Amino acid sequence: MAIERTLSIIKPDATARNITGKINAVFEDNGLRVVAQKRLWLSKKQAEQFYAVHAERSFFGELTDYMVSGPVVVQVLEGESAITKNREVMGATNPANADEGTIRALFGQNVQENSVHGSDSPENAAIEISFFFAQTEIVG
Numbered sequence: 001m002a003i004e005r006t007l008s009i010i011k012p013d014a015t016a017r018n019i020t021g022k023i024n025a026v027f028e029d030n031g032l033r034v035v036a037q038k039r040l041w042l043s044k045k046q047a048e049q050f051y052a053v054h055a056e057r058s059f060f061g062e063l064t065d066y067m068v069s070g071p072v073v074v075q076v077l078e079g080e081s082a083i084t085k086n087r088e089v090m091g092a093t094n095p096a097n098a099d100e101g102t103i104r105a106l107f108g109q110n111v112q113e114n115s116v117h118g119s120d121s122p123e124n125a126a127i128e129i130s131f132f133f134a135q136t137e138i139v140g
């Protein structure tokens, strides 16, 4: 077990409903600390770069349109096994399959508008954190 950092995004469906504080409360209740945070409106190019791994998926165009449909809150979360922990706290991609009490079960609307993104591996966490934050902006 080790203290890790992971990249989280509160997505446009959640900023539209003014529930960023409710989502942060779930992180904090589960031992994750918000050690960096900023609100951004992504460009289409940024969204395409961020989700480049999904470029071949059928939903790529829809996904990147959705991610630029409103503001997002990008964050670094820190805690014990933060990468895995955050994936647990988020719940399954499709809110219909997400465990009770997870962010996607509580707040997600459908498989696309599922309120949060979280890095899925230590390698991707490092890449995704540096996509949005300078080291000096992360204060643990």
Ligand code: ADP
Residues within 6 Å of the ligand: 054, 059, 062, 063, 092, 093, 111, 112, 113, 114, 116, 117, 118, 120
């Ligand atoms: P996760 O966010 O759980 O890691 P993926 O990496 O598979 O899920 O997908 C990235 C994002 O793409 C999802 O969070 C969701 O917003 C969107 N997405 C995934 N699957 C679909 C789908 N079948 N239709 C539309 N959007 C999808």
Ligand code: MG
Residues within 6 Å of the ligand: 120
């Ligand atoms: Mg993913």
